[in-house]
Amino acid sequence: MFKRAILVIIDGLGDRPIDEFAGLTPLEFADTPNMDKFARLSECGMMYPLGRGKRPASDIAHLAILGYDIETYYTGRGPIEATGLGIEMKEGDIALRGNLASVDNEMVIKDRRAGRGSGSAPFVKELDGLEIEGVHFFVKPGAAHRAGIVMRGKNLSDAVSDSDPNEPNKPVQTVSPTDDSKEAKFTAEILNKFIATSHEILQGLKLNEFLRQDGKLPANYLLTRWAGKYNGVPTFKEQHGLSASCIAGAWLYKGIAKYLGMRVLNIPGATGMANTDLEMKFKIALGQLETQDFVFIHIKAADSLGKDGNPQGKKAFIEKIDHAMKLFQRLPDDVLFVITADHSTPCELRAHSADPVPIMFCGKGVRAGKLDAFSERTCINGTLGRIEGKDIMPHILNLMGRLPLTGS
Amino acid sequence: MFKRAILVIIDGLGDRPIDEFAGLTPLEFADTPNMDKFARLSECGMMYPLGRGKRPASDIAHLAILGYDIETYYTGRGPIEATGLGIEMKEGDIALRGNLASVDNEMVIKDRRAGRGSGSAPFVKELDGLEIEGVHFFVKPGAAHRAGIVMRGKNLSDAVSDSDPNEPNKPVQTVSPTDDSKEAKFTAEILNKFIATSHEILQGLKLNEFLRQDGKLPANYLLTRWAGKYNGVPTFKEQHGLSASCIAGAWLYKGIAKYLGMRVLNIPGATGMANTDLEMKFKIALGQLETQDFVFIHIKAADSLGKDGNPQGKKAFIEKIDHAMKLFQRLPDDVLFVITADHSTPCELRAHSADPVPIMFCGKGVRAGKLDAFSERTCINGTLGRIEGKDIMPHILNLMGRLPLTGS
Numbered sequence: 068m069f070k071r072a073i074l075v076i077i078d079g080l081g082d083r084p085i086d087e088f089a090g091l092t093p094l095e096f097a098d099t100p101n102m103d104k105f106a107r108l109s110e111c112g113m114m115y116p117l118g119r120g121k122r123p124a125s126d127i128a129h130l131a132i133l134g135y136d137i138e139t140y141y142t143g144r145g146p147i148e149a150t151g152l153g154i155e156m157k158e159g160d161i162a163l164r165g166n167l168a169s170v171d172n173e174m175v176i177k178d179r180r181a182g183r184g185s186g187s188a189p190f191v192k193e194l195d196g197l198e199i200e201g202v203h204f205f206v207k208p209g210a211a212h213r214a215g216i217v218m219r220g221k222n223l224s225d226a227v228s229d230s231d232p233n234e235p236n237k238p239v240q241t242v243s244p245t246d247d248s249k250e251a252k253f254t255a256e257i258l259n260k261f262i263a264t265s266h267e268i269l270q271g272l273k274l275n276e277f278l279r280q281d282g283k284l285p286a287n288y289l290l291t292r293w294a295g296k297y298n299g300v301p302t303f304k305e306q307h308g309l310s311a312s313c314i315a316g317a318w319l320y321k322g323i324a325k326y327l328g329m330r331v332l333n334i335p336g337a338t339g340m341a342n343t344d345l346e347m348k349f350k351i352a353l354g355q356l357e358t359q360d361f362v363f364i365h366i367k368a369a370d371s372l373g374k375d376g377n378p379q380g381k382k383a384f385i386e387k388i389d390h391a392m393k394l395f396q397r398l399p400d401d402v403l404f405v406i407t408a409d410h411s412t413p414c415e416l417r418a419h420s421a422d423p424v425p426i427m428f429c430g431k432g433v434r435a436g437k438l439d440a441f442s443e444r445t446c447i448n449g450t451l452g453r454i455e456g457k458d459i460m461p462h463i464l465n466l467m468g469r470l471p472l473t474g475s
Numbered sequence: 476m477f478k479r480a481i482l483v484i485i486d487g488l489g490d491r492p493i494d495e496f497a498g499l500t501p502l503e504f505a506d507t508p509n510m511d512k513f514a515r516l517s518e519c520g521m522m523y524p525l526g527r528g529k530r531p532a533s534d535i536a537h538l539a540i541l542g543y544d545i546e547t548y549y550t551g552r553g554p555i556e557a558t559g560l561g562i563e564m565k566e567g568d569i570a571l572r573g574n575l576a577s578v579d580n581e582m583v584i585k586d587r588r589a590g591r592g593s594g595s596a597p598f599v600k601e602l603d604g605l606e607i608e609g610v611h612f613f614v615k616p617g618a619a620h621r622a623g624i625v626m627r628g629k630n631l632s633d634a635v636s637d638s639d640p641n642e643p644n645k646p647v648q649t650v651s652p653t654d655d656s657k658e659a660k661f662t663a664e665i666l667n668k669f670i671a672t673s674h675e676i677l678q679g680l681k682l683n684e685f686l687r688q689d690g691k692l693p694a695n696y697l698l699t700r701w702a703g704k705y706n707g708v709p710t711f712k713e714q715h716g717l718s719a720s721c722i723a724g725a726w727l728y729k730g731i732a733k734y735l736g737m738r739v740l741n742i743p744g745a746t747g748m749a750n751t752d753l754e755m756k757f758k759i760a761l762g763q764l765e766t767q768d769f770v771f772i773h774i775k776a777a778d779s780l781g782k783d784g785n786p787q788g789k790k791a792f793i794e795k796i797d798h799a800m801k802l803f804q805r806l807p808d809d810v811l812f813v814i815t816a817d818h819s820t821p822c823e824l825r826a827h828s829a830d831p832v833p834i835m836f837c838g839k840g841v842r843a844g845k846l847d848a849f850s851e852r853t854c855i856n857g858t859l860g861r862i863e864g865k866d867i868m869p870h871i872l873n874l875m876g877r878l879p880l881t882g883s
Contacts, residue, residue: 083840090843117881119862120869124882144883293883415476415840419880421873422842443842444858453860 069403069430069467072309073352073362073395074459076132077388078125078317079370081411081424081443085378093381093414094425095442099389101396102406102427106441109427110434111449116410116456122421123456125370128409129323133363134307134460135300142225143295149215151322152207156297161223161254163291165191165206165214166231168239169284170266175238179231180212182286187214189274190286194265202257206289210318216291218258224250224296230262231290239288258291265289302328303361307460308469312355314348315365316340324363330355341368341384345391353394356402373412381414403430403466405459406441423453433466477811477838477875480717481760481770481803482867484540485796486533486725487778489819489832489851493786501789501822502833503850507797509804510814510835514849517835518842519857524818524864530829531864533778536817537731541771542715542868543708550633551703557623559730560615564705569631569662571699573599573614573622574639576647577692578674583646587639588620590694595622597682598694602673610665614697618726624699626665632658632704638670639698647696666699673697710736711769715868716877720763722756723747723773732771738763749776749792753799761802764810778827781820789822811838811874813867814849831861841874 080094088096115121116128117137127141135141145162156162167187169178182190188208195206202220209215226246230239242258244251266288269275275285303311305328313324313331317339324331334351336344345366352362366388372381395404407426410419425446436450454462464470488502496504523529524536525545535549543549553570564570575595577586590598596616603614610628617623634654638647650666652659674696677683683693711719713736721732721739725747732739742759744752753774760770774796780789803812815834818827833854844858862870872878 083842092842113860119866120873120878121881122873122878124880127882141882413840416876418876420876421869421878444844447844447858447860 068401068432070401071356071360072403072405072463072467073356073364074405074463075364075366075407076129077366077369077406077408079373079410079412079419080385080408081413081420081422082373082378082381083411083413083415083422085414088378088382092443093378094385095440095444097382097385097389099385099441101389101392102441103439105392105395105404105406105429106427106438106445108435109429109438109449110451111425111427111436111438111441111446112451113423113446113453114407114426114456114459115421115423115453118455120421122419123410124419125319125409126323128456129320131456132407132409132459133303133323133327134457135327136457140298140300142298143293145225145293145295146297147322147326148209148293148319149207149217150326151318152209152215154205154207154215154217156217157219158297158299159219159223160297161218161225162295162297163216164293165216166290166292167191167212167214167286168288168290169286170239170288173238176232176235176288178284179235179290181284183211185274187212187286190269190272191289193268193272194289197261197264199257199260199264204261212286214289216289218254222250222253224248224254225294226251227255227258227294229292230258231292233292239290242291262289262291300326304328307361307464309360310358311361311363312352312359313363313365314352314355316343316348317365317367320365320367329363330359339367341372341380343368345388346394349391349394369408370412373414374417376414376417378414398430400431403428403463405429405463407459426451426454426459428462428466430466476809476840478809479764479768480811480813480871480875481764481772482813482871483772483774483815484537485774485777485814485816487781487818487820487827488793488816489821489828489830490781490786490789491819491821491823491830493822496786496790500851501786502793503848503852505790505793505797507793507849509797509800510849511847513800513803513812513814513837514835514846514853516843517837517846517857518859519833519835519844519846519849519854520859521831521854521861522815522834522864522867523829523831523861526863528829530827531818532827533727533817534731536864537728539864540815540817540867541711541731541735542865543735544865548706548708550706551701553633553701553703554705555730555734556617556727557615557625558734559726560617560623562613562615562623562625564625565627566705566707567631568705569626569633570703570705571624571626572701573624574698574700575599575620575622575694576696576698577694578647578696581646584640584643584696586692587643587698589692589696591619593682595620595694598677598680599697601676601680602697605669605672607665607668607672612669620694622697624697626662630658630661632656632662633702634659635663635666635702637700638666639700641700647698650699670697670699708734712736715769715872717768718766719769719771720760720767721771721773722760722763724751724756725773725775728773728775737771738767747775749780749788749795751776753796754802757799757802777816778820781822782825784822784825786822806838808839811836811871813837813871815867834859834862834867836870836874838874
């Protein structure tokens with residue numbers, strides 16, 4: 068019987084047939100002896116992360132796969148990112164992504180990613196702790212030009228528009244309410260005041276004076292987007308009864324894990340890119356299984372290579388993953404091992420698609436289907452059939468003998 | 476990447492095994508080299524137009540397949556037919572089918588299809604524009620004895636019964652409300668008054684005097700059925716972002732296309748019957764692709780032949796379709812080509828059934844499943860699995876890279 072489980076999510080793994088691969092997908096064309104061997108011993112199937120006809124972003128797909136009802140717990144990327152940056156959120160808080168930008172005197176954006184040289188930390192620390200009409204602002208630096216912003220106060224709403232026009236050489240946008248509530252109107256007002264105050268503060272920073280003297284653009288504006296209300300979310304342990312660790316390189320996935328109260332490890336060499344040290348990630352994952360019930364491993368670069376339209380790179384990276392998976396060849400009998408993706412990222416589209424992804428549940432005692440490969444088309448004939456993201460955790464708990472009884 | 480799409484709906488294509496075909500269906504028994512070749516290059520599956528256990532009428536099946544939520548947008552056949560006959564509907568209008576009939580002095584129906592010789596136009600034009608207690612009536616002629624009726628006014632409801640008893644030699648029915656609302660009661664009252672006034676007007680027509688002098692039955696009564704409220708419906712372009720043309724011979728399908736704001740072409744030789752000129756329809760469809768994103772082609776006679784209980788005729792017509800489909804052998808790479816049916820019409824039943832129909836999504840870059848034929852039983856093993864009518868447009872948009880992202 069399974070006592071522990073590993074879930075590997077290979078971001079954007081699914082693809083479509085590629086001409087130069089004779090009509091095979093990168094996963095079909097890649098040489099993957101380990102995954103193919105695992106598939107033979109697995110319950111396999113095809114997985115629609117959010118159901119048929121939905122093209123998932125990574126954040127919402129991960130919530131669904133990790134067993135959280137997205138209608139209840141997904142309120143936008145803001146709260147996930149803010150938690151990932153270390154802001155402890157309280158129910159009712161509004162979280163937003165901030166992007167440091169450079170604007171001219173007409174408030175037209177000259178650089179949407181300002182302050183990258185030094186990172187956003189020395190700029191945004193000047194904005195952290197501001198209070199406007201009883202609303203407290205917490206601002207923490209993210210990677211490069213990014214920041215997390217949290218508003219805490221009474222009567223706040225996440226029904227507010229983005230100030231970020233999402234394109235350069237456009238004027239910044241005034242935040243406006245997106246529904247008719249008093250709360251949305253109030254939140255938009257306060258947020259506009261915060262943005263104006265931030266602009267003043269950033270304009271006057273010594274650091275920006277130095278940049279100007281160097282002939283560089285100052286980081287003098289904080290653009291906002293993705294407002295989301297934090298309604299509270301049960302920890303992974305509360306939700307499923309499993310203690311859990313996260314092994315990831317890319318910061319969004321660490322944020323998701325923190326958001327769900329997982330133990331988040333910093334892995335040397337885990338970069339979130341194709342050069343990432345997968346052996347190190349897998350070794351640390353196996354180590355975590357000594358004390359944890361569940362380990363979530365995230366592997367990013369397959370998605371990035373799909374977005375680059377680079378099937379050769381994606382194929383090579385899949386082979387790198389498969390090679391590192393030799394470490395999973397001799398797992399103890401009480402370890403369930405699940406491999407899937409959070410969505411397809413076809414090289415042809417250079418974007419996420421709604422195409423389903425293969426999934427396998429591997430380990431001693433599952434109803435294995437004896438498939439001869441792990442891929443987008445072999446797994447159609449697996450023993451599991453077609454499932455959705457929300458079916459994964461119940462099936463893991465089922466295989467672990469931990470699913471609550473329905474009826475009496 | 477697909478930029479354009481063709482959707483071919485072969486009405487009533489699905490069937491059940493036929494004794495004289497050695498237990499094969501008409502589609503399985505027919506010689507269909509073109510469709511079989513397309514199937515090899517396609518994502519195939521089985522499609523339940525309205526979901527399992529639903530036996531669909533053609534109108535509602537088409538709405539589902541064309542990507543409209545039927546709970547929201549299907550309010551009966553009345554509004555679709557009235558739009559098809561050229562009545563511009565407004566929100567809150569009630570539309571009904573009218574059938575010209577002949578009644579005797581006891582109001583017993585002697586002919587349910589009166590006035591066929593001249594068509595309904597010279598009769599119903601006398602009823603167009605009537606006003607009863609503030610409710611305006613628009614009446615337009617349909618094919619043969621048919622008409623479209625629209626009621627416009629305040630406080631109208633579509634919860635009213637049919638005056639048409641649906642059988643000859645029965646007395647006409649009084650319209651009654653089918654729920655307890657004031658609106659239904661009011662609508663039934665007004666409609667009964669309209670029917671009585673229509674009877675008076677039709678009785679007195681010169682045209683009917685001539686018919687009586689000829690020893691023929693007069694067209695002296697307008698039977699009503701299928702009351703439906705028009706709640707507004709987004710155009711196909713608004714709904715999916717795709718400009719669309721409709722290539723159909725049968726008037727109901729042109730009506731559906733007009734209802735959805737498609738460009739509706741009049742095709743020479745497209746009769747909606749087995750003698751229809753399919754080459755012409757397909758050629759014009761390909762021409763439309765020069766300017767339109769989406770072309771909907773409807774082929775009617777397979778359904779009619781099923782309803783006639785004529786498997787040989789259905790098989791021959793399927794072979795005629797396949798032969799004409801040679802025109803689709805060399806579509807440009809950016810054209811997605813979808814073939815399916817709106818429901819099964821088993822010859823044995825002589826009626827629609829709930830049996831699923833095969834579907835294929837054909838074109839460069841789809842996850843093709845290498846099936847060796849297109850049929851009710853081969854497509855079970857396709858890469859798509861079992862889908863519903865409502866899944867079709869999202870999958871087309873997915874393959875075109877046009878599906879909106881869920882999450883951020």
